[in-house]
Amino acid sequence: xxxxxxxxxxDGRRVRKNFQAKADALRELGDLELEVEQRPEPRQALRxxxxxxxxxxxxxxxxxxxxxxLLSPLIAHYEALREQVEEAGGSLDQAIGFFQAHYRAETAxxxxxxxxxxxxxxxxxxxxxxxxxxRFALGLLLKLDPNKMVHAFTVSDIEAVxxxxxxxGTRRSFRTIFGIFFRWAIRHHYCLENPCERLDKLPQEMSExxxxxxxxxxxLLSASMEWNGGVTAPAVAIGLFAGLRPSELxxxxxxxxxxxxxxxxxxxxxxxxxxxxxxxxxLEAWLNEYxxxxxxxxxxxxxxxxxRVTKAETWVQDIxxxxxxxxxxxxxxxEGLTITNCGTSIEMMNRxxxxxxxxxxxxxxxxxxxxxxxRASKVEVDLPESRGIDWPVKGKLKKLVWQKPLVHVAxxxxxxxxxxxxxxxxxxxxxPPRGFWLKR
Numbered sequence: 307x308x309x310x311x312x313x314x315x316x317d318g319r320r321v322r323k324n325f326q327a328k329a330d331a332l333r334e335l336g337d338l339e340l341e342v343e344q345r346p347e348p349r350q351a352l353r354x355x356x357x358x359x360x361x362x363x364x365x366x367x368x369x370x371x372x373x374x375x376l377l378s379p380l381i382a383h384y385e386a387l388r389e390q391v392e393e394a395g396g397s398l399d400q401a402i403g404f405f406q407a408h409y410r411a412e413t414a415x416x417x418x419x420x421x422x423x424x425x426x427x428x429x430x431x432x433x434x435x436x437x438x439x440x441r442f443a444l445g446l447l448l449k450l451d452p453n454k455m456v457h458a459f460t461v462s463d464i465e466a467v468x469x470x471x472x473x474x475g476t477r478r479s480f481r482t483i484f485g486i487f488f489r490w491a492i493r494h495h496y497c498l499e500n501p502c503e504r505l506d507k508l509p510q511e512m513s514e515x516x517x518x519x520x521x522x523x524x525x526l527l528s529a530s531m532e533w534n535g536g537v538t539a540p541a542v543a544i545g546l547f548a549g550l551r552p553s554e555l556x557x558x559x560x561x562x563x564x565x566x567x568x569x570x571x572x573x574x575x576x577x578x579x580x581x582x583x584x585x586x587x588x589l590e591a592w593l594n595e596y597x598x599x600x601x602x603x604x605x606x607x608x609x610x611x612x613x614r615v616t617k618a619e620t621w622v623q624d625i626x627x628x629x630x631x632x633x634x635x636x637x638x639x640x641e642g643l644t645i646t647n648c649g650t651s652i653e654m655m656n657r658x659x660x661x662x663x664x665x666x667x668x669x670x671x672x673x674x675x676x677x678x679x680x681r682a683s684k685v686e687v688d689l690p691e692s693r694g695i696d697w698p699v700k701g702k703l704k705k706l707v708w709q710k711p712l713v714h715v716a717x718x719x720x721x722x723x724x725x726x727x728x729x730x731x732x733x734x735x736x737x738p739p740r741g742f743w744l745k746r
Contacts, residue, residue, distance in 0.1 A: 311335050316342060416496050418444075418459070419452040425490055426744065433553060435623075443483040457497040459488075461504050474508055481505065516620040518629045520668045527675055528685040529615040537602045538612060539677075542626070543592035544568070547673075548583045549630035549648040552623065556601055563598050566590075570649065581649050591676035604722025615687050636669045695721055697729060704735045711743045 309331035312322045321338060325331040354361060367377055384398075391401045416424075422444045429437060446467045447459070464484060468477045481502055488500040518526065523546065530542040545555055548568055557572025568583045585593070602608060613621050622628070627648075635644045641655050697719065698706060706715045707730060712723040719726065730737055 311338070313338065412495070413457045413497060414495050416456055417453045418447050418450075418456055421456045421491060421496055422448065422487075425487055427741075428490075433556075439479070440483055440487075443480050444487060446480070447484070456488075456491050459497070459501055461501045464501050464505060468505075478508055481508070515628045515632075516622045516625050517632050518616070518618055518625060520671060522616050522618045523629065523672065524675065524680060524683070524685045525687050526612055526616045527677075528680050529612050529687045529689060531596075531677060531680065532687065533611065533615075533689050534608070536596050538605075538608050539596040540593060540598040541601055541605065542612070543589055543596070544598065545626040546630050547586050547589035547592070549627050549634060550583070551627055551649075554649075556605075558598070558601070560599060563593065581646065583647050586673065588673050588676050591678070595677050603724040607716070607722040611690060615689060633669055633672045636666075637673060695719065695725075700733050700735065703730065703733065707735065707737055712737070 309325045309328050310323070311325065311331050311334050312320075314320055315338075323331075323334060325334065356364065364377070371377060371380060388398045391398050422441075425444070426437065426440060429440065432440070447463075450463055450467070464481075468480060471477050471480065485500060485502040488497060488502060491497045492500060526542060527539075527546070530536065530539040541555060544550055544558070545552075550558065550568075550570060554570050554572055558568075558570070562569040562571070564582075566585055568585060570583055571580045618625070631644065631648050631650065634647065635641065635655070638644055641652065644650075645652060645655060697703065706718070707726070712726050716723040716726045727737065729735075
């Protein structure tokens with residue numbers, strides 16, 4: 307059987323065609339009718355297994371996915387997801403609904419400037435000098451770009467900051483602070499990793515630490531006895547003959563001085579190290595004559611005065627502790643015992659305290675420097691002359707305490723910040739609230 311299409315076109319052409327399939331004949335007839343009506347064919351007619359309804363549905367889906375995308379890969383991807391979710395006992399709609407309800411971004415956007423301020427506000431239990439160190443070190447990161455996001459900092463950024471400081475100890479200190487900051491940032495979802503963990507290891511620093519000479523020690527102890535009625539003598543003696551850290555000395559209480567030993571549970575190492583330090587005979591002589599009643603008010607200022615009187619060639623923050631550990635190590639000739647008593651580590655002993663003193667007589671003399679012996683030797687010290695304090699009038703003092711931090715006001719007047727607080731309380735001057743200068 308064949309199918310015949312015939313007719314006359316408007317231009318007079320005669321059309322006569324035979325087809326084996328009816329569909330081909332109908333297609334040709336449709337094309338001729340469009341040509342007669344002078345309407346262009348919008349798309350080429352192709353053979354398909356789809357019904358008209360299925361073909362219309364496919365065209366609708368194609369329009370929804372947009373140009374340049376194939377429909378079959380999308381369907382295959384969708385089916386794979388659906389099967390994966392159904393194997394877990396759910397549906398794709400349930401999975402999408404759970405994602406929408408519980409998804410949170412991995413990191414929050416925060417600049418290094420804002421993160422630094424937030425970090426410092428959360429450091430409630432650190433010493434003032436530690437806060438100052440944190441602020442300075444993190445300020446180095448701000449110099450790169452204060453608006454840079456915390457999660458955008460890389461190992462290269464940290465290395466660029468540290469490269470400016472050739473001293474190993476300085477770089478180690480900054481790396482420690484950076485590490486503390488980025489670990490805090492990870493806990494608050496401000497970044498995903500701590501870039502400091504991928505820095506190259508620093509070389510071991512084998513340099514010798516600063517230690518007071520025997521002459522400087524004698525001047526320090528003599529000055530502590532003679533100045534202000536010996537108010538600084540017990541703290542200086544405990545630091546020199548027991549080796550406490552400055553932070554441990556600040557937290558030391560009267561009840562921590564026991565029979566023959568000192569209980570150390572405070573200071574910056576309080577979460578890691580709690581120890582008992584034996585009281586040497588020389589220290590016992592000092593505490594019998596100058597009982598410990600707590601760190602004296604204005605200790606930082608008083609220590610500065612003693613520093614000038616000591617005339618030390620080098621003075622660092624922990625020089626009294628360094629001196630004590632050095633003389634203990636030479637006396638005991640037992641690293642394990644020194645480490646236990648001083649709360650240090652074998653690494654620190656190897657790095658700093660090996661064979662610093664080679665004068666056995668000086669070591670023996672150090673452990674005999676009791677108050678009576680120092681008085682007998684009549685060590686000359688240039689103590690500051692006691693003078694009346696030239697306090698500003700009430701109005702000027704009130705203006706000063708609101709213009710600058712108390713420590714700067716105290717330095718300008720020549721007293722301690724504690725003395726300024728007491729003076730303001732006596733005159734009824736209100737002081738700035740806690741955190742006032744930090745916010746400014």
